[in-house]
Amino acid sequence: MRRTRILTAVLALSAGLLAGSPPAIAAETASKSVSIAADTYTWKNARIDGGGFVPGIVFNRKEQDLAYARTDIGGAYRWVESSKTWTPLLDSVGWDDWGHTGVVSLASDSVDPNKVYVAAGTYTNSWDPGNGAILRSADRGASWQKTDLPFKLGGNMPGRGMGERLAVDPNRNSVLYLGAPSGKGLWRSTDSGVTWSQVTNFPNVGTYVADPSDTSGYSSDNQGIVWVTFDESTGTSGSATKTLYVGVADKDNAVYRSTDAGATWSRVAGQPTGYLAHKGVLDATNGHLYLSYSDKGGPYDGGKGQLWRYATATGAWTNISPVAEADTYYGFSGLTVDRQDPGTVMATAYSSWWPDTQIFRSTDSGATWTRAWDYTSYPNRSNRYTMDVSSSPWLTWGANPSPPEQTPKLGWMTEALEIDPFDSDRMMYGTGATIYGTENLGNWDSGSQFTIKPMVRGLEETAVLDLASPPSGAPLLSALGDIGGFRHTDLTKVPSMMFTSPNFTTTTSLDYAESNPNTVVRVGNLDSGPHIAFSTDNGANWFAGTDPSGVSGGGTVAAASDGSRFVWSPAGAGVQYTTGFGTSWQAAGGIPADAIVESDRVDPRTFYGFKSGKFYVSTDGGATFTASSATGLPSGDSVRFKALPGVKGDIWLAGGATDGAYGLWHSTDGGATWTKLSGVEQADTIGFGKAATGASYQTLYTSAKIGGVRGIFRSTDKGASWTRLNDDAHQWGWTGAAITGDPRVYGRVYVATNGRGVIYGDSSDTGGGGGGGGTDPGPEPAGACAVTYKVTNEWSGGFQADVRLSNTGTSAWTGWSLGWTFPNGQTIAQLWNADHTQSGSAVTARNISWNGGVAAGSSVGFGFTGSWSGTNGRPTAFKLGDQSCTVT
Secondary structure (H helix, E strand, O other): OOOOHHHHHHHHHHOOOOOOOOOOOOOOOOOOOOEEEEOOEEEEEOOOOEOOOOOEEEEOOOOOOOEEEEOOOOOEEEEEOOOOEEEEOOOOOOOOOHHHHOEEEEEEOOOOOOOEEEEEOOOOOOOOOOOOEEEEEOOOOOOOEEEEOOOOOOOOOOOOOOOOOEEEOOOOOOOEEEEOOOOOOEEEEOOOOOOOEEOOOOOOOOOOOOOOOOOOOOOOOOOOEEEEEEOHHHOOOOOOOOOEEEEEOOOOOOEEEEOOOOOOOEEOOOOOOOOEEEEEEEEOOOOEEEEEEEOOOOOOOOOOEEEEEEEOOOOOEEEOOOOOHHHOOOOOOOEEEOOOOOOOEEEEEOOOOOOOOEEEEEOOOOOOOEEOEEEOOOOOEEEOEEEOOOOOHHHHOOOOOOOOOOOOOOOOOOOEEEEOOOOOOOEEEEOOOOEEEEOOOOHHHHOOOEEEEEOOOOOEOOEEEEEEOOOOOOOEEEEEOOOEOOEEOOOOOOOOOOOOOOOOOEEEEEEEEOOEEEEEEEEEEOOOOOOEEEEOOOOOOOEEOOOOOOOOEEEEEEEOOOOOEEEEEEEOOOOEEEEOOOOOOEEOEOOOOOOEEEEOOOOOOOEEEEEOOEEEEEOOOOOEOEEOOOOOOOOOOOEEEEEOOOOOOOEEEEEEOOOOOEEEEEEOOOOOOOEEOOOEEEEOOOEEEOOOOOOOOOEEEEEEEEOOEEEEEEEOOOOOEEEEOOOOOOOOOOOOOOEEEOOOOOOOEEEEOEOOOEEEEEEOOHHHOOOOOOOOOOOOOOOOEEEEEEEEEEEOOEEEEEEEEEEOOOOOEOOOEEEEEOOOOOEEEEEEOOEEEEEOOEEEEEOOOOOOOEOOOOEEEEEEEEEOOOOOOOOOOEEEOOEEOEEO
16 A cells, blocks of 8 residues: 655655755856866666656547646656657756646647646645746647746645646637635636636635644645536637536535636535535536545545536436445545546546555446446455556565455556547556556456556656666666665666565665675665665665664665675664674764765775764774864755765765855865865765776766756766756756766766656767776786685575785886686676676786776775686686786
């Protein structure tokens, strides 16, 4: 049962609004001290397919196959029939307007199908500093014009599944109506959405609030006016429709009508009371207005409900509920009429969490009903449908429930339900995680089963809290709201399952051991159970750790560079450390609770922390921390920092706020001193990727404001110059949670969004080094060398080893090439922190561009996994070029 969408969306924002989300940005003078270039990038999603709540699906009534979907925090999408996919429409929403990625309503013009409108805004309380807006497009969402509203809209507020609040007059399409929340009333435009004015004589602004005691303003907001429906039969082309109905969040006065094109309004007589009308769908052919009612606003709550039919000609009301009120434990919301056969109507029990949602269907205008599933003999079920989730296999949640529950579920939070107006066999409905649909719905009535499949490809709606791209194994590990996170072995394919054992509702942080990337740790939120999990196979499989006392949430976590220990800063308890895999924990000293923690990527006993402007360092494996004397860092906690792989004590820190220190800082001495990059006005994330060809330092990536421009930036020269990677068409709202490059592919960057999933970009700049190679060995090193070869893990047919090459001579190396021969024919499968070739049993490992320099008395390490059979003997001789090394 997934009821955490609002919580995780808020937490995704609290990972943002409370820790780095865009505040109101004051005007600044563009920096003149930084060089900015541009690159052409190709942007895609790491495929998850869905992952969030889809509260609205809208079909155009004039043009076949033209459909839209709206999401609560992830923008709007248009259906592409040729590929059976969705294309995103609001990626151009920028940092300052991040709230406009929340869509509370969408309207497609049935007179001019090229026109589409969006009512945008995420929160009506202080979490969203900006007002709502009406976005209008004359090219089906390819481009937009905006009209700012004098009030906020709530695409991620309670009641967001009701609607649609935005509607276009089907006879005079220059007229639009918008139902507003927060007591702002009903609004109208007569110039195709360019300007808006309040309908001052509309008699009711709404009364219903979910929780009047909520001091945050989230659940205590008046849900307002929730839908507008036109009776197209009461108008002619070019003249305003005379009769329209408006739904209001008021249990005693839910439905109003105008019969004079909005000049006057009255409460519809005889209507039922005690419920909220979630939807009002009109069948103009038969003169029926159908209404779905619930005792709550949704999308999570709802314990009772009814369905009603109103005869528009006679004013007669008929209770057509498929279940007696006393037998409901849910409310009704999803509601649709078959436009090819208007006597057919369908509805959903949106808040039937257990054992499943329910869908009802009537072919006689609600006189009788059948159900998507029925009990045979409890707890056994008979389904009218089959489900095929092979395209999104994670929708089973890896569950194995007992009857009457099944997996995958038919759905939950099913407030969007639409029969294609041109095809009675096609239906789509939204859930809390995906869009499901069928193309043989007619089988329902014939007695055979219809097939339900995900119809969600291209629609990506996850809030991303953390990202990691290890040097070996899967290229991407993600920490997500609501559905935990994934291990992507192929960015173009949907992973088979999210992280399980345990399934966190939200993963707040993850990390891997730099020199042992098979060791991975993640922490997150869970209603009950442990809040930490470990993997020893690069995130493919997991086992739960043990919580220290008092833990209430995931917080942040760091893995030692060799995976030997972990430091955890959970919610509800102070910073903790452990050796091994968290069977017991001890409190860390010298660091405050809720500090952000990270590890040094070279020294396994060095960890770092940050809290309220202070940087902390531990050199004893997390047992004790000491505050750095450095000053001038951001005073708040809107900070992300990372230590550079391969170089001890090299740290980059991004964050701040416009009312104080804000930007990007660099330390090369473990946080003792910091240098602020003068050319970076604001920065919120920092990450590293494969170095460019010829570069001696890894590539930096950041979501930042540089040269007066907000964007995603890359630097190949330690921040001396920057390249903007995205453009104004690819901004994705707020991108301040996480960023990382790929250590194996030059130019590839992974960007965390708050509702548009994981975006990754690939560069057209092949001159930067491309995706392969990257070696820069330079001249052969001279002087003495020593090698330590250690098998760190061994299993039947496989093993993992670490190699450390030490410069025991007197001169620095600018590149290195180490060769050896396996005594038993072992084969390397994957190798990290070096490039390698293997011919038979002979192996040569070479430095990559960022770790070729090895000072006298220093060392460099790399690791690999391999296969063996019979015997796994250790190499006995190593050569640095032509020079033999001491084996220790």
